[in-house]
Amino acid sequence: MTTTLSFSHSLFTTPFDHNTDFTDLADNCAQFVDALVECDDPAEKMALCGRLSACLALLQPTLLEPVPEHLKASLTVDDLPLEQPVFEPAADQLGRFCQLLTQLMLNQSLSKNDERVAGDLLQELVGFYSDTLKAPRWLCTDEGVVLL
Incomplete structure (x- = not known):
């Protein structure tokens, strides 16, 4: 099923910048690419590619930074997860x-x-x-x- 987006769709207006947590940037990237592969409109594809590229560019430098204190609790578990990303x-x-x-x-x-x-x-x-x-x-x- 093809996803029909419009330029008023929230993916085109989702705010993010260099202060956005890496976890939110990662979520944004996943949402952008999910919509991108389902989109048929060339203009919307370009817009999604631009959003994805910008988000990836902001995400890359955060990979070498320490995890912010306010995110540590959300990334800490008592038991190993049953599934790992593969x-x-x-x-x-x-x-x-x-x-x-x-x-x-x-x-x-x-x-x-x-x-x-x-x-x-x-x-x-x-x-x-x-x-x-x-x-x-x-x-x-x-x-x-x-x-x-």
């Missing part, structure tokens, strides 16, 4: 990611800095892709061979 794309999707990055680098349309970042990402993704494709899929047990 990156588990399907093999065909991962292959498409690698191919897209390769094509971007072949087009030579990226700045030197962006080309370096894309190259680093491509290296990580291709390594992960290769390891995923070569990973064991079955285990020999006393009961026979079982699927992992």
Whole structure:
């Protein structure tokens, strides 16, 4: 189902700046990209890309800063969570990611800095892709061979 947004939609007016907590910036990024992949309107896509880019740019420098005191309680748990964030794309999707990055680098349309970042990402993704494709899929047990 395609998400229909309008420029009055709250995602286009959500306030954020360099004082916004990194947790809120991360939430904003997730909301922007979720709407972006469902959006069909070119102008709205551009606006969402701009919002996402701005939010990512504000988020990046916060990664090396200490966690603010007022956020520590919300990031503290008594028990380990049952689920951890993981990156588990399907093999065909991962292959498409690698191919897209390769094509971007072949087009030579990226700045030197962006080309370096894309190259680093491509290296990580291709390594992960290769390891995923070569990973064991079955285990020999006393009961026979079982699927992992």
